[in-house]
Amino acid sequence: MSSHAGMSLETRTERRTEPLTKAQIVEAALGILDQEGENALTFRALATRLATGSGALYHHVSSKDDLLAAATDDLIAQVTRQAATEATPEDGLRALARGVFDVLELHPWIGSVLSRNPWQYAVVRLIESIGQNIQALGVPGPAQFNAATAVMSFILGLASQHASRARLFPCGADQTMLREAALSTIAARWMALEPSEHPFVRQVAEILPDHDDREQFLGGIDILVRGLKSL
Amino acid sequence: MSSHAGMSLETRTERRTEPLTKAQIVEAALGILDQEGENALTFRALATRLATGSGALYHHVSSKDDLLAAATDDLIAQVTRQAATEATPEDGLRALARGVFDVLELHPWIGSVLSRNPWQYAVVRLIESIGQNIQALGVPGPAQFNAATAVMSFILGLASQHASRARLFPCGADQTMLREAALSTIAARWMALEPSEHPFVRQVAEILPDHDDREQFLGGIDILVRGLKSL
DNA sequence: ACCTGAACACCGTTCAAGT
DNA sequence: ACCTGAACACCGTTCAAGT
Numbered sequence: 001m002s003s004h005a006g007m008s009l010e011t012r013t014e015r016r017t018e019p020l021t022k023a024q025i026v027e028a029a030l031g032i033l034d035q036e037g038e039n040a041l042t043f044r045a046l047a048t049r050l051a052t053g054s055g056a057l058y059h060h061v062s063s064k065d066d067l068l069a070a071a072t073d074d075l076i077a078q079v080t081r082q083a084a085t086e087a088t089p090e091d092g093l094r095a096l097a098r099g100v101f102d103v104l105e106l107h108p109w110i111g112s113v114l115s116r117n118p119w120q121y122a123v124v125r126l127i128e129s130i131g132q133n134i135q136a137l138g139v140p141g142p143a144q145f146n147a148a149t150a151v152m153s154f155i156l157g158l159a160s161q162h163a164s165r166a167r168l169f170p171c172g173a174d175q176t177m178l179r180e181a182a183l184s185t186i187a188a189r190w191m192a193l194e195p196s197e198h199p200f201v202r203q204v205a206e207i208l209p210d211h212d213d214r215e216q217f218l219g220g221i222d223i224l225v226r227g228l229k230s231l
Numbered sequence: 232m233s234s235h236a237g238m239s240l241e242t243r244t245e246r247r248t249e250p251l252t253k254a255q256i257v258e259a260a261l262g263i264l265d266q267e268g269e270n271a272l273t274f275r276a277l278a279t280r281l282a283t284g285s286g287a288l289y290h291h292v293s294s295k296d297d298l299l300a301a302a303t304d305d306l307i308a309q310v311t312r313q314a315a316t317e318a319t320p321e322d323g324l325r326a327l328a329r330g331v332f333d334v335l336e337l338h339p340w341i342g343s344v345l346s347r348n349p350w351q352y353a354v355v356r357l358i359e360s361i362g363q364n365i366q367a368l369g370v371p372g373p374a375q376f377n378a379a380t381a382v383m384s385f386i387l388g389l390a391s392q393h394a395s396r397a398r399l400f401p402c403g404a405d406q407t408m409l410r411e412a413a414l415s416t417i418a419a420r421w422m423a424l425e426p427s428e429h430p431f432v433r434q435v436a437e438i439l440p441d442h443d444d445r446e447q448f449l450g451g452i453d454i455l456v457r458g459l460k461s462l
Numbered sequence: 463a464c465c466t467g468a469a470c471a472c473c474g475t476t477c478a479a480g481t
Numbered sequence: 482a483c484c485t486g487a488a489c490a491c492c493g494t495t496c497a498a499g500t
Binding site: 119124135144154158164190193197199204207220228 | 350355380381395430432447450454456458
């Protein structure tokens with residue numbers, strides 16, 4: 001449409017001379033985070049990947065926290081948008097939980113970002129989405145805030161748990177293999193604890209290696225929803 | 232009793248020549264954390280406070296994470312011990328929640344430590360304590376693990392939320408004053424959001440400034456317990 | 463065995479100097 | 482206006498050298 005001055009193709013490489021964009025920076029940051037893990041995201045590494053100087057980034061991003069919040073917001077927005085299409089509030093809450101779980105599975109670094117700064121906009125998105133579903137669920141007005149916070153805290157708690165496992169066994173090849181290895185390690189450590197003081201933990205350790213994270217997460221949400229509906 | 236060789240008092244200053252202890256280091260670290268906040272805890276600052284070199288600390292503590300885990304464990308142990316004295320499982324869970332809340336209020340840095348490393352021993356203590364109460368509550372065997380994790384996630388989620396508020400308004404004079412200021416700031420920010428996309432959050436913002444954190448926290452636990460009992 | 467403290471290998475962020 | 486990249490003010494951790 002706007003390509004009036006078509007000219008020859010090789011001399012018109014305008015893209016390269018255009019200034020950096022915040023969106024470009026966030027995209028590059030997402031690449032580093034997902035491919036090389038949380039610790040690999042450095043302003044120096046980011047600058048190298050974008051073929052620029054580290055100081056240049058500060059013209060479009062005010063700090064590292066700002067950058068991480070923007071990256072997180074991009075991904076959480078997809079989850080809340082998807083959850084808004086469900087028919088019933090129960091399904092909405094479950095879709096939200098499932099969505100958060102999956103996005104954390106794919107991008108474990110989000111867990112730390114969310115729990116490090118719970119007032120960033122991505123969290124507002126989640127509270128708004130949770131709250132609307134809770135209202136639709138028929139929870140009485142005064143209890144709505146408590147209820148939304150409870151669900152929110154549950155999700156953030158799980159988030160940090162996922163983040164930490166990803167930190168223990170950073171990124172890499174076979175995720176399911178690593179997850180089982182991680183759980184077995186933890187189970188072994190729990191089994192070695194002093195028996196009389198740790199009856200419950202030792203009992204849980206036996207089931208731990210072959211339990212399903214996702215199922216557990218959704219199970220937790222169901223417990224919460226059950227509690228909510230009795231209000 | 233063991234003071235056979237009483238001698239004179241001034242020449243017998245054995246204490247100063249005794250080597251450092253991990254307990255001493257943890258105590259000094261707690262002092263810095265509580266008085267000056269999370270960011271003030273540095274191996275250099277810690278060494279200065281203990282009148283030693285920074286490298287000396289590594290003879291008793293393997294890393295900063297190790298140090299923080301030890302400090303956290305000391306405080307969480309007090310909470311779980313206290314919760315174990317309650318009569319009913321409902322009261323036990325509530326005591327646990329209250330205890331965690333209060334300890335986070337006093338030592339906000341614990342929130343980040345707990346959520347940064349959810350497999351440290353302090354967390355095992357919490358899971359064990361939660362699990363025993365859940366068992367006593369009559370939750371059927373297979374659901375116990377899910378239930379315990381749900382409560383755990385809820386508590387850790389709240390923990391990180393507290394930690395972040397403490398980070399926003401680091402340590403200092405009048406805690407209640409600061410808390411109200413923090414909440415008002417957040418409420419104002421929420422009220423400024425686009426109305427049609429944020430009905431719930433904007434509605435909540437009105438109640439936010441004068442709501443009681445502690446009440447909200449215990450309310451959340453009650454929702455969970457209600458859900459648990461229906462299992 | 464325990465301590466010292468300089469040195470190492472990093473960070474996020476700033477800022478004079480360039481275009 | 483935007484970029485460059487050296488410099489600043491830190492970190493956690495290590496390690497030769499001391500006692």
